[in-house]
Amino acid sequence: MRxxxxxxxxxxxxxxxxxxxxxxxxxxxxxxxxxxxxxxxxLLHVLLRLAPRYSLGVEAAHFHHGLRGDxxxxxxxxxxxxxxxxxxxxxxxRGEVAExxxxxxxxxxxxxxxxxxxxxxxxxxxxxxxxxxxxHTLSDAVETFFMRLIKGASPYGLRGILPRKxxxxxxxIDVTREEVExxxxxxxxxxxxxxxxxxxxxxxxxxxWRLLPxxxxxxxxxxxxxxxxxxxxxxxxxxxxxxxxxxxxxxxREREGEVELSRSSLAELPKGMRRRVVLELIHSLGGxxxxxxxxxxxxxxxxxxxxxxxxxGGLMVxxxxxxxxxxxxxxxxxxxxxxxxxxxxxxxxxxxLFHFQEIREGGEKxxxxxxxxxxxxxxxxxxxxxxxxxxxDVIYLEKVGHKKLQxxxxxxKVPRRxxxxxxxxxxxxxxxxxxxxxxxxxxxxxxxxTKRHLLVAVRRGACGGEKNSSD
Amino acid sequence: MRxxxxxxxxxxxxxxxxxxxxxxxxxxxxxxxxxxxxxxxxLLHVLLRLAPRYSLGVEAAHFHHGLRGDxxxxxxxxxxxxxxxxxxxxxxxRGEVAExxxxxxxxxxxxxxxxxxxxxxxxxxxxxxxxxxxxHTLSDAVETFFMRLIKGASPYGLRGILPRKxxxxxxxIDVTREEVExxxxxxxxxxxxxxxxxxxxxxxxxxxWRLLPxxxxxxxxxxxxxxxxxxxxxxxxxxxxxxxxxxxxxxxREREGEVELSRSSLAELPKGMRRRVVLELIHSLGGxxxxxxxxxxxxxxxxxxxxxxxxxGGLMVxxxxxxxxxxxxxxxxxxxxxxxxxxxxxxxxxxxLFHFQEIREGGEKxxxxxxxxxxxxxxxxxxxxxxxxxxxDVIYLEKVGHKKLQxxxxxxKVPRRxxxxxxxxxxxxxxxxxxxxxxxxxxxxxxxxTKRHLLVAVRRGACGGEKNSSD
Numbered sequence: 003m004r005x006x007x008x009x010x011x012x013x014x015x016x017x018x019x020x021x022x023x024x025x026x027x028x029x030x031x032x033x034x035x036x037x038x039x040x041x042x043x044x045l046l047h048v049l050l051r052l053a054p055r056y057s058l059g060v061e062a063a064h065f066h067h068g069l070r071g072d073x074x075x076x077x078x079x080x081x082x083x084x085x086x087x088x089x090x091x092x093x094x095x096r097g098e099v100a101e102x103x104x105x106x107x108x109x110x111x112x113x114x115x116x117x118x119x120x121x122x123x124x125x126x127x128x129x130x131x132x133x134x135x136x137x138h139t140l141s142d143a144v145e146t147f148f149m150r151l152i153k154g155a156s157p158y159g160l161r162g163i164l165p166r167k168x169x170x171x172x173x174x175i176d177v178t179r180e181e182v183e184x185x186x187x188x189x190x191x192x193x194x195x196x197x198x199x200x201x202x203x204x205x206x207x208x209x210x211w212r213l214l215p216x217x218x219x220x221x222x223x224x225x226x227x228x229x230x231x232x233x234x235x236x237x238x239x240x241x242x243x244x245x246x247x248x249x250x251x252x253x254x255r256e257r258e259g260e261v262e263l264s265r266s267s268l269a270e271l272p273k274g275m276r277r278r279v280v281l282e283l284i285h286s287l288g289g290x291x292x293x294x295x296x297x298x299x300x301x302x303x304x305x306x307x308x309x310x311x312x313x314x315g316g317l318m319v320x321x322x323x324x325x326x327x328x329x330x331x332x333x334x335x336x337x338x339x340x341x342x343x344x345x346x347x348x349x350x351x352x353x354x355l356f357h358f359q360e361i362r363e364g365g366e367k368x369x370x371x372x373x374x375x376x377x378x379x380x381x382x383x384x385x386x387x388x389x390x391x392x393x394x395d396v397i398y399l400e401k402v403g404h405k406k407l408q409x410x411x412x413x414x415k416v417p418r419r420x421x422x423x424x425x426x427x428x429x430x431x432x433x434x435x436x437x438x439x440x441x442x443x444x445x446x447x448x449x450x451x452t453k454r455h456l457l458v459a460v461r462r463g464a465c466g467g468e469k470n471s472s473d
Numbered sequence: 474m475r476x477x478x479x480x481x482x483x484x485x486x487x488x489x490x491x492x493x494x495x496x497x498x499x500x501x502x503x504x505x506x507x508x509x510x511x512x513x514x515x516l517l518h519v520l521l522r523l524a525p526r527y528s529l530g531v532e533a534a535h536f537h538h539g540l541r542g543d544x545x546x547x548x549x550x551x552x553x554x555x556x557x558x559x560x561x562x563x564x565x566x567r568g569e570v571a572e573x574x575x576x577x578x579x580x581x582x583x584x585x586x587x588x589x590x591x592x593x594x595x596x597x598x599x600x601x602x603x604x605x606x607x608x609h610t611l612s613d614a615v616e617t618f619f620m621r622l623i624k625g626a627s628p629y630g631l632r633g634i635l636p637r638k639x640x641x642x643x644x645x646i647d648v649t650r651e652e653v654e655x656x657x658x659x660x661x662x663x664x665x666x667x668x669x670x671x672x673x674x675x676x677x678x679x680x681x682w683r684l685l686p687x688x689x690x691x692x693x694x695x696x697x698x699x700x701x702x703x704x705x706x707x708x709x710x711x712x713x714x715x716x717x718x719x720x721x722x723x724x725x726r727e728r729e730g731e732v733e734l735s736r737s738s739l740a741e742l743p744k745g746m747r748r749r750v751v752l753e754l755i756h757s758l759g760g761x762x763x764x765x766x767x768x769x770x771x772x773x774x775x776x777x778x779x780x781x782x783x784x785x786g787g788l789m790v791x792x793x794x795x796x797x798x799x800x801x802x803x804x805x806x807x808x809x810x811x812x813x814x815x816x817x818x819x820x821x822x823x824x825x826l827f828h829f830q831e832i833r834e835g836g837e838k839x840x841x842x843x844x845x846x847x848x849x850x851x852x853x854x855x856x857x858x859x860x861x862x863x864x865x866d867v868i869y870l871e872k873v874g875h876k877k878l879q880x881x882x883x884x885x886k887v888p889r890r891x892x893x894x895x896x897x898x899x900x901x902x903x904x905x906x907x908x909x910x911x912x913x914x915x916x917x918x919x920x921x922x923t924k925r926h927l928l929v930a931v932r933r934g935a936c937g938g939e940k941n942s943s944d
Contacts, residue, residue: 237745274708
């Protein structure tokens with residue numbers, strides 16, 4: 003059987019999404035984020051048609067990013083014309099995003115998103131609107147899914163885009179882009195196209211224009227299939243989260259804003275639940291963790307001696323004897339943070355993960371890269387320290403002698419904002435041994451006569467792929 | 474950092490897999506399923522090297538499927554030569570799989586797998602061996618993952634290939650095919666190639682040669698990323714399963730081999746847990762269910778009146794007032810099974826799902842296809858019946874009159890084995906109204922003057938894609 007997805011069926015589907023997830027309540031006043039692209043034009047059209055049924059107020063807002071030159075001006079003119087014609091109140095905002103990105107040391111897309119949402123929230127407040135409707139479709143959600151899957155995300159990263167997140171609602175989240183385009187065609191809606199949408203160098207576009215068409219060779223309805231999968235993941239994730247939270251509460255003791263957890267009680271949990279309990283605890287303290295961090299925390303549960311892991315969001319987990327202590331780091335300047343490395347193991351600072359490993363004779367072959375260092379274990383002693391650059395820091399370079407890190411960063415064209423975030427490996431005497439990715443103190447390198455090797459490998463802890471640009 | 478995955482690192486990885494999942498115990502006597510392809514040759518080589526460490530006995534067995542003509546003869550000669558050279562005891566078996574498949578009405582691949590495993594188990598028994606090592610790699614697991622994801626599987630279908638399943642162990646499940654090939658190259662191992670591996674029309678080969686190379690453009694380690702995802706799914710799946718089992722036990726009453734469950738207690742569970750509880754119950758009774766069945770069971774929980782769902786594996790779920798009753802169907806001949814359809818709703822027979830829906834005026838547009846039928850509601854009454862063909866069945870065809878189903882099937886070239894499995898829609902007077910996909914009794918069709926429409930849509934319940942050919 004094939005039910006033709008006619009215009010009414012499309013409207014019905016959106017209505018079902020709205021009701022199932024209670025996206026809109028009777029009398030809501032909705033702001034539609036209107037880019038002028040097909041998705042947001044269709045969203046506005048559909049909400050206008052649903053408005054009488056739910057006594058909705060519908061307004062629109064458009065943000066001009068100060069990027070894409072004439073094309074963006076054209077988009078603005080288009081939505082102005084459209085809203086005049088449809089009798090919809092429109093607010094237009096503008097930001098010079100490229101400049102913002104430079105100033106704040108952010109990527110352009112991230113800065114654009116921040117500026118856009120800040121504008122939209124200002125409009126909501128100013129006009130007294132109750133919710134913000136954005137035009138993400140099932141296709142967007144499926145693209146995000148594949149982006150994360152390919153780069154290596156965990157199931158909690160793959161639950162997809164939620165139909166509602168706070169005041170942001172997504173009425174089109176159950177329809178595909180094809181269905182949206184079909185709706186626009188049937189209703190003779192015009193819209194603008196963003197030329198950057200075809201840029202295959204962007205990961206999302208690659209997924210959209212190369213990967214998904216390939217998958218559709220095997221299953222034209224692959225978006226539905228993956229969407230259903232994400233739905234189950236989402237439902238099961240919330241089951242697991244709830245369970246983990248209650249187990250975490252029963253195992254932990256809170257004390258002066260810190261939480262302590264006994265390692266042995268964690269160790270008794272099945273591995274999957276242990277990971278979940280730790281993650282919930284971290285979230286409850288306002289921190290965050292990626293796969294690599296959770297993996298490292300596994301070492302904290304099982305290993306011996308003092309060790310600590312720094313997590314994104316300013317949280318720190320310390321192993322102290324039988325306990326793990328979850329604590330907020332004081333509001334130090336980044337340069338004051340230092341991580342003590344008492345022996346082999348895994349340690350983290352900021353986004354970086356350091357793996358210290360003693361290598362036995364005849365063990366694995368090691369390729370020394372800018373991100374690994376093979377040290378002569380007899381020339382360096384634990385404890386070592388991982389920290390950021392401080393004023394006056396120098397490193398000893400062969401044939402050069404001592405060189406200021408400041409000069410070295412400048413010569414190597416390390417961007418200013420990266421300089422304070424690059425971790426340094428320092429020995430107990432305060433000698434800087436290594437600037438991972440850049441230079442090392444050759445005096446401690448392993449050589450022909452080395453008997454005991456220490457391998458230090460660094461990776462940037464990023465594992466979930468790019469941030470969800472759809473939040 | 475890049476650790477060169479040298480031959481020793483490969484061996485170490487396999488050893489780690491073996492120990493982590495306890496695939497082999499000291500003194501085990503292992504049978505290696507040896508096709509002669511690179512995976513199984515490397516598996517044999519690695520196990521021979523690990524043998525002294527664990528005091529393993531290692532033997533091999535090769536199955537000639539009677540397919541692929543000369544190529545299969547060449548493969549057999551190759552493994553015979555290899556085992557002579559390596560001093561490994563080899564058993565060779567042969568089956569005429571194509572014939573078997575015809576006889577039993579199975580697909581060739583399925584029949585091949587059955588015949589091969591039957592042979593391997595005979596060898597194990599005959600030689601007194603304790604486990605069977607098969608050469609599935611991480612790459613196979615990832616391929617299976619994508620095959621199922623694309624065709625639409627649920628998370629429990631995506632947990633991947635287990636390192637151990639009963640006496641079958643998979644020591645290569647943590648290494649990729651590339652790593653296996655690299656190992657073979659370093660050790661100068663020769664192996665044969667199966668020409669059907671390159672046949673892109675086969676879904677697995679399509680995933681292997683088209684999809685995965687594309688994904689590797691974005692992440693060369695995509696197999697590890699997906700493998701890690703599957704590992705978490707597996708761990709969390711077992712948490713959920715255990716929890717669902719204990720909730721199911723607390724909510725259900727067993728009585729004379731049947732299980733009863735109150736609908737209201739099910740309805741109170743979160744949707745994700747409800748699905749899990751029902752699935753566990755079905756599994757505990759030796760049945761099985763796919764997504765479509767679980768979806769249908771959702772209707773049983775929430776709807777009204779009598780209804781029943783037939784599940785694969787001879788299980789039946791009946792809604793009786795406040796209860797769902799899970800019961801084994803008696804060992805009837807298929808032709809005796811019949812499903813009573815008391816009113817609109819979803820009903821299943823075998824693999825088929827029937828959706829009865831009363832269509833309101835001006836509702837969705839319906840395209841009548843061979844798999845849907847638009848009936849004039851005033852010409853037919855509930856209850857209807859869904860059942861299989863019985864001797865002497867006839868259907869009334871316009872301009873033809875009554876025709877024997879037997880003749881109709883023959884004329885339409887329906888394969889013999891399908892004839893008994895095709896569901897029929899029958900009214901309460903015993904008139905056959907419809908043979909979905911084939912013919913209908915035009916006297917009940919909706920026409921211009923129809924006031925009340927009944928839409929009956931049928932789909933084949935298959936949703937998990939093909940069976941895992943790797944079990």
